[in-house]
Amino acid sequence: MEKELKVAALRNGTVIDHIPAGQVFKVVDILHLHHYENQITIGNNLDSKKMGSKGIIKISDRYIDEAEANKIALVAPEAKINIIRNYEVVEKRYVTLPQEIREIVHCPNPKCITNNDPVRTVFHVKKQANGQILLHCHYCEKDLKCENAKIN
């Protein structure tokens, strides 16, 4: 009973909801949660009326700023972020993809300088007329489909 309570309620921290099932661990990567020492609850393949199947992440005592939230948009464009203080939702936020993404995405082109020299990746976000979101490598100028992005 007590364990269940721990999962359900978060006193202070962040809840990231409506993550597509299968993308949950990419969000974990983006937020570098592997080494986070406070409580984290990760749920995956949960039933969702809106999405069919979804994932959720609850992180104690950590607040996600806007820049981090926008990085999540890369893999979970529908994600909703709730900031919790003293069991209350004090802020709701939807994610928006930034115009420029630094460092977190790996360029798939083996001949790109970011894979050959100690150069950090930079991608420019482009939306095509058909709705496809492309990441344009600032260096080798190749386009990458957003859903194929590999997170560093």
Place this chain on the structure above:
Amino acid sequence: MKNSLVSISDYGKDEILEILDLAAHFEANPNQKVLEGKVIATLFFEPSTRTRLSFETAVNRLGGRVIGFSDAATSSSSKGESLNDTIKIVSNYADVIVMRHYIEGAARYASEITDTPIVNAGDGSNQHPSQTLLDLYSIRKTQGTLENLDLTMVGDLKYGRTVHSLIHAMYHFHPTFHFIAPDELKMPEEYKLFCKEHNIPYTEDAILEGNFSKTDILYMTRVQKERFQDLMEYERVKDVYCLHRDMLEGTKDTMRILHPLPRVNEIDMDVDTSEKAYYFQQAQNGLYVRQAILTKVLGLSI
């Protein structure tokens, strides 16, 4: 550095036209002391004799001096020096760095770590803006304008960076494109989408035969054997994409044939004597365009 020329998309329409006008000025008189007292570095981490000679001739005819290397094997990068260090060191000596590198994005990165202007002379299969500008110069010179032209591109449209850059550069000038390529080497989807988004009409075809009577510029590219997984397929297509003199019948009198060179067998030598063959003059135009680029990146007035 703001004055660098890394990618053709660094220049808008006005800057492209400024370069072409400057190049015309240098064509009228290629020997001027515009670069007197300037040192230009040509760093060729990958050999490219024709491009290097063209840049170095441009410098010499403008009275500048050249330092550099023509092959990474003879530079300190063979000792393991990073690109970062090479660029920082050479920046201490030179007023402009012209660089060619096999790594894509190398020139963009170089332009971010030094205040010395960088001119990209080719970075892998990515960008080669002086080639694009000399193509534009050749097109304007032979047609009298860049506006509303009909361009047919033939050969390797999948990997050919010159045709991709030309699409991006011509978009300022209301072109119509015809892409003629074997299935294996078709124009990639992203460039066709680019045309659609900018209302640029285009057609696609797999056979080069009597379908360019309205063409103003026939832009030929090399079909490279190493691009084919199936060598029998290569043998089949290599002759289909060979331009012969008799195929020029019925084309416009003002039509001109361009090719970024080197050519292998995609233009028969019997075409060379046709007045429509323009590829050798096109290469010569590269000299004037490179003189213009060096002058512009240094912010010099003439």
